[in-house]
Amino acid sequence: MLVERACIVGVGLLGGSLALALRNKGLARQCVGTARTATTLKKALEMGVVDEAYPEAERAVGDCDLVVMCTPIGAIAALASRIAPVLSKGALLTDVGSTKRQVVEVIEPLEGRFRFVGGHPLAGSEKTGVAHAREDLFENRTYFLTPTERSDLAAVGRMRDLVLGIGARPVMLSPDQHDRLVAITSHLPHVLACLTVALVRDEGLTPQQLEQGIGQGFLDVTRVAAGGAEMWTDILLTNADHVDSLLQRVAQAAEEVRLQVRKGAREQVLRWLEEAAQFRRSLGNQDDD
Amino acid sequence: MLVERACIVGVGLLGGSLALALRNKGLARQCVGTARTATTLKKALEMGVVDEAYPEAERAVGDCDLVVMCTPIGAIAALASRIAPVLSKGALLTDVGSTKRQVVEVIEPLEGRFRFVGGHPLAGSEKTGVAHAREDLFENRTYFLTPTERSDLAAVGRMRDLVLGIGARPVMLSPDQHDRLVAITSHLPHVLACLTVALVRDEGLTPQQLEQGIGQGFLDVTRVAAGGAEMWTDILLTNADHVDSLLQRVAQAAEEVRLQVRKGAREQVLRWLEEAAQFRRSLGNQDDD
Numbered sequence: 380m381l382v383e384r385a386c387i388v389g390v391g392l393l394g395g396s397l398a399l400a401l402r403n404k405g406l407a408r409q410c411v412g413t414a415r416t417a418t419t420l421k422k423a424l425e426m427g428v429v430d431e432a433y434p435e436a437e438r439a440v441g442d443c444d445l446v447v448m449c450t451p452i453g454a455i456a457a458l459a460s461r462i463a464p465v466l467s468k469g470a471l472l473t474d475v476g477s478t479k480r481q482v483v484e485v486i487e488p489l490e491g492r493f494r495f496v497g498g499h500p501l502a503g504s505e506k507t508g509v510a511h512a513r514e515d516l517f518e519n520r521t522y523f524l525t526p527t528e529r530s531d532l533a534a535v536g537r538m539r540d541l542v543l544g545i546g547a548r549p550v551m552l553s554p555d556q557h558d559r560l561v562a563i564t565s566h567l568p569h570v571l572a573c574l575t576v577a578l579v580r581d582e583g584l585t586p587q588q589l590e591q592g593i594g595q596g597f598l599d600v601t602r603v604a605a606g607g608a609e610m611w612t613d614i615l616l617t618n619a620d621h622v623d624s625l626l627q628r629v630a631q632a633a634e635e636v637r638l639q640v641r642k643g644a645r646e647q648v649l650r651w652l653e654e655a656a657q658f659r660r661s662l663g664n665q666d667d668d
Numbered sequence: 669m670l671v672e673r674a675c676i677v678g679v680g681l682l683g684g685s686l687a688l689a690l691r692n693k694g695l696a697r698q699c700v701g702t703a704r705t706a707t708t709l710k711k712a713l714e715m716g717v718v719d720e721a722y723p724e725a726e727r728a729v730g731d732c733d734l735v736v737m738c739t740p741i742g743a744i745a746a747l748a749s750r751i752a753p754v755l756s757k758g759a760l761l762t763d764v765g766s767t768k769r770q771v772v773e774v775i776e777p778l779e780g781r782f783r784f785v786g787g788h789p790l791a792g793s794e795k796t797g798v799a800h801a802r803e804d805l806f807e808n809r810t811y812f813l814t815p816t817e818r819s820d821l822a823a824v825g826r827m828r829d830l831v832l833g834i835g836a837r838p839v840m841l842s843p844d845q846h847d848r849l850v851a852i853t854s855h856l857p858h859v860l861a862c863l864t865v866a867l868v869r870d871e872g873l874t875p876q877q878l879e880q881g882i883g884q885g886f887l888d889v890t891r892v893a894a895g896g897a898e899m900w901t902d903i904l905l906t907n908a909d910h911v912d913s914l915l916q917r918v919a920q921a922a923e924e925v926r927l928q929v930r931k932g933a934r935e936q937v938l939r940w941l942e943e944a945a946q947f948r949r950s951l952g953n954q955d956d957d
């Protein structure tokens with residue numbers, strides 16, 4: 380048993396799945412949860428995701444030795460400030476936010492009674508809400524942990540054990556390394572998918588033309604663009620500098636490719652495509668089955 | 669029976685699947701094929717994909733009333749010029765190339781003994797080669813036909829019946845409408861996926877860092893970048909003007925988004941993401957299951 384009583388603040392898909400994993404894998408004896416709506420609280424209790432459910436985090440975190448903030452990124456900093464005074468002595472606080480610098484910068488100065496280690500599991504789905512929570516959501520997934528030089532080593536060790544315990548793979552990065560990496564692998568692709576989708580929208584095609592003219596490839600490549608706009612706004616704005624510089628780099632590379640295509644520079648275009656294809660193949664998983 | 673004897677020039681995944689569909693669905697009494705390598709010819713015969721196999725198109729097309737050119741785009745124009753003199757009188761010639769203007773422009777002036785209608789099935793897979801050919805590859809897929817005002821209406825009607833016969837959905841567009849549409853839905857996304865992949869490559873991460881740091885989302889979004897570089901070079905260069913102008917539009921839109929992210933313009937970023945998400949959701953198929 381890693382913890383006696385865990386609190387999941389924000390029992391949605393991620394939080395609910397974490398609660399299920401913590402209890403069912405014997406990592407936490409008890410698990411309480413909070414949610415903003417009565418419907419979610421009821422659902423979480425009914426599904427047996429949590430033992431107790433509260434509408435407010437301040438009332439829920441009191442006796443917990445682990446508190447996981449699973450609220451939207453934009454709400455994490457304010458939440459941490461609110462609960463910091465009522466956290467139990469020695470509690471381990473963590474979050475699951477998709478960007479880490481801002482959260483870590485705001486929360487670390489609040490440390491004292493509690494210890495904080497930032498986290499970000501690469502798990503999730505287009506399906507949101509506690510109804511889709513499942514114990515194995517984190518199985519074999521990367522789970523970033525972003526301790527800093529100020530972090531308590533024992534707290535980092537406990538977070539690592541917790542991540543291993545739920546079946547995920549802990550990967551340690553500094554908050555800035557993390558934000559840079561996900562800017563490339565996730566935030567930029569999201570922006571590019573939205574740009575692509577917007578181009579098609581601006582063609583003003585009829586629903587029938589869209590249905591006929593769009594292949595599976597386009598649907599696959601742009602699927603991420605359907606993600607929640609509120610969440611993605613928070614992600615982009617809390618990682619603005621990396622997103623900014625990446626978009627500049629992409630624009631520059633796109634301009635080079637554009638000019639080569641325009642002048643029919645076959646050898647250059649071929650080499651560029653070949654290098655991209657080779658690297659992509661080296662990453663594996665290029666076929667669905 | 670739509671045709672007596674069909675010839676598939678280039679029996680790979682597409683050509684082989686077309687041959688299987690034509691014969692097994694009773695659309696062609698006989699189907700002959702050509703391929704550049706002895707291995708492919710042997711395989712196609714062994715699999716029963718074709719009744720006869722030839723190394724050279726000139727020897728194969730003679731008595732055929734349907735000839736489908738399934739060679740790479742870059743080779744179609746030269747192939748058409750070579751076989752034009754030996755095509756049987758009244759033969760229907762078509763191709764499956766991913767861009768249509770250039771092919772149509774070269775082949776239409778050769779018409780006379782034969783009739784040409786350009787085609788482009790939105791079918792395919794990362795798996796290439798006749799070994800993966802299957803009769804149902806075109807089932808419910810869009811199959812573009814790109815007749816012009818010069819096209820023979822009877823030939824267009826036969827192509828339409830053929831497309832319906834193999835279970836695909838015929839969609840008529842002019843060659844330019846076609847090339848513009850696929851530039852947006854396929855060629856631009858391919859370039860963007862390659863640009864994304866190149867950014868990650870240029871980070872110089874270790875294989876372990878790549879494996880740990882890259883989530884399924886990235887692999888999904890960039891899967892197309894693994895496609896054959898030769899084919900994609902042909903596609904981009906034969907659609908250079910549309911690709912050129914789209915890349916300019918994307919660069920402009922990306923710059924607007926970049927500046928909004930940079931100055932933290934929450935409302936604008938949120939609205940942009942929300943509009944993209946709404947449009948993407950309207951296209952359906954945003955969840956894998």
